[in-house]
Amino acid sequence: MKTGIEKHLLHIENLSYHYENDEPVLKNINIDVNQGESIGVIGTNGVGKSTLLKLLVGLLLDYDGTLEVVNHPMIRENVNHIREHIGYVFQDSDNQLFMTTVGEDVAFGPINYGLPQDEVNRRVDEALRLTHIEHLRDKHVYKLSGGEKKLASIATILSMEPDIILMDEPSVALDPQNRRHLINLLNDLAPMKIIASHDLDFVLDTCDRVVLLYEGEIIADGPADEILRDKELLESHGLELPIRYYYQEI
Amino acid sequence: MSTIDNKLKAISNINTLQQRDQWVNHLHPLVKLLLTFIYIISVVSISKYNLSKMLVFAIYPFFCFNLADLNFRDAIYRMRLILPLVMVVGIFNPIFDRDIMLYIGGNVMANGEHVGGLAISAGVISMLTLMLKGVYAVLATYILIATTSIEEICYAMRKLHVPQILVLVILLINRYIYILGEEASRIMTAYKLRAPSQKGIHYKAWGPLVGQWLIRSMDRAETVYESMQLRGFNGEYRYVADQKTRATDVIYFMVWLAVFAVFRFTNVVELLGGLFV
Numbered sequence A: 001m002k003t004g005i006e007k008h009l010l011h012i013e014n015l016s017y018h019y020e021n022d023e024p025v026l027k028n029i030n031i032d033v034n035q036g037e038s039i040g041v042i043g044t045n046g047v048g049k050s051t052l053l054k055l056l057v058g059l060l061l062d063y064d065g066t067l068e069v070v071n072h073p074m075i076r077e078n079v080n081h082i083r084e085h086i087g088y089v090f091q092d093s094d095n096q097l098f099m100t101t102v103g104e105d106v107a108f109g110p111i112n113y114g115l116p117q118d119e120v121n122r123r124v125d126e127a128l129r130l131t132h133i134e135h136l137r138d139k140h141v142y143k144l145s146g147g148e149k150k151l152a153s154i155a156t157i158l159s160m161e162p163d164i165i166l167m168d169e170p171s172v173a174l175d176p177q178n179r180r181h182l183i184n185l186l187n188d189l190a191p192m193k194i195i196a197s198h199d200l201d202f203v204l205d206t207c208d209r210v211v212l213l214y215e216g217e218i219i220a221d222g223p224a225d226e227i228l229r230d231k232e233l234l235e236s237h238g239l240e241l242p243i244r245y246y247y248q249e250i
Numbered sequence B: 001m002s003t004i005d006n007k008l009k010a011i012s013n014i015n016t017l018q019q020r021d022q023w024v025n026h027l028h029p030l031v032k033l034l035l036t037f038i039y040i041i042s043v044v045s046i047s048k049y050n051l052s053k054m055l056v057f058a059i060y061p062f063f064c065f066n067l068a069d070l071n072f073r074d075a076i077y078r079m080r081l082i083l084p085l086v087m088v089v090g091i092f093n094p095i096f097d098r099d100i101m102l103y104i105g106g107n108v109m110a111n112g113e114h115v116g117g118l119a120i121s122a123g124v125i126s127m128l129t130l131m132l133k134g135v136y137a138v139l140a141t142y143i144l145i146a147t148t149s150i151e152e153i154c155y156a157m158r159k160l161h162v163p164q165i166l167v168l169v170i171l172l173i174n175r176y177i178y179i180l181g182e183e184a185s186r187i188m189t190a191y192k193l194r195a196p197s198q199k200g201i202h203y204k205a206w207g208p209l210v211g212q213w214l215i216r217s218m219d220r221a222e223t224v225y226e227s228m229q230l231r232g233f234n235g236e237y238r239y240v241a242d243q244k245t246r247a248t249d250v251i252y253f254m255v256w257l258a259v260f261a262v263f264r265f266t267n268v269v270e271l272l273g274g275l276f277v
Ligand SMILES: Nc1ncnc2c1ncn2[C@@H]1O[C@H](COP(=O)(O)OP(=O)(O)OP(=O)(O)O)[C@@H](O)[C@H]1O
Pocket: A019, A020, A022, A025, A043, A044, A045, A046, A047, A048, A049, A050, A051, A052, A091, A198
């Protein structure tokens, strides 16, 4: 820590991780994130984006290096406390939803945190309103479409009002209008956001900072509109310019 | 649609029943759980030759089906796999237990002998009683699950101090049934789409498919559990907000308790019979 006073919501230093007996997936990762920042983690398939996010919520614990979230080192004893501050949207919505109806699922987090019924109801209403799925409240999770599931998953974490939001491929399965809704929603949310995606247009619309991963390492970390305009950088690491820049090029 | 999908639909139909706005659905889950339990105990403990006592206990399922507006035929249809099982229990009794217990019709002679009429052996009576025990237990359970969600049942069990781990297992099994079903349905669909001309699944493919199915289900079950943990779940199930016990809950409970006690410990049929003599 440079000044000694400065506190990062998220502090990652020399972080490495490998799944048991496999090659390291992440190598020497260094990232500091402050309140209110929104960061896009980009990179090709299998580069370790999801792995990084899972480390941040303590789903994977035996890493090497330093990992501090809300000023607590990520160790087993702190996991529950840290998780109270984090909302994590899984890449696969089927894993996220487990209650019978959408409304019940969105209420699950708040109820587990022991909030009074009024507050639970208020949060459920609010989360459903923000994601534009009020009409799905009593619908069975089993009967939702792919995109509806995604929105419902996002609602389940909004109702917890987290300080940090982690999203793994949030734009997958959304139609253009819902994609636009989600972009507006994310831009209106105050918490710190980390969005893992290879939808670079989405990242450009929602993030002010971008971290580019390649072969487990951070290749670039900087302002979104700088990195996402760098055709050479992106192409040499398996990505392409966001569509809007791509057409400017031609 | 595959049969698995149909099964999943059936589960989700039960869920629809649980969410209906019936009076019974709003009763305190503890009341419903306890009554179901007491009812089954009362019925099961009735002596196997006491058919008349057995018959009066039909009042509980009868009453509840009407009160909760449940469809009897639906219930039988849903329970069609279990019902035959509980009914075969006493099937051999008539063969082994041939003492005559009562006669229907006919005349009694001066020396006590029966002439004509239909003789009914103890075995037949005990077979009927045993069958009814099974059927009643299944119906009572059906009434419970059709009017109470699994979360509420688990909540009630916790109220009764059933160990947390046991409640959790029940809850998770309920979740995993879905996962197993969904996963199986996905794999079968993927298989069928790539082997369209084939009827069913080739026996050689069963091994890998079942392996895949189990591994994928376990994987998903684990992730779902992680997802629950990430949303504040730490083993204590708090899904249902604490429910206040209302006067109606207490009255409903007491009334049934009294009815069960009277039916169980006195011979209502004889008492009633006495009234009319
Ligand atoms: N449970 C696991 N066990 C072993 N290896 C794994 C496991 N999960 C992921 N991996 C490996 O780790 C690497 C990184 O995976 P990860 O899911 O983090 O990639 P990703 O960047 O999220 O990819 P995508 O864009 O496809 O979602 C991959 O090579 C993958 O094969």
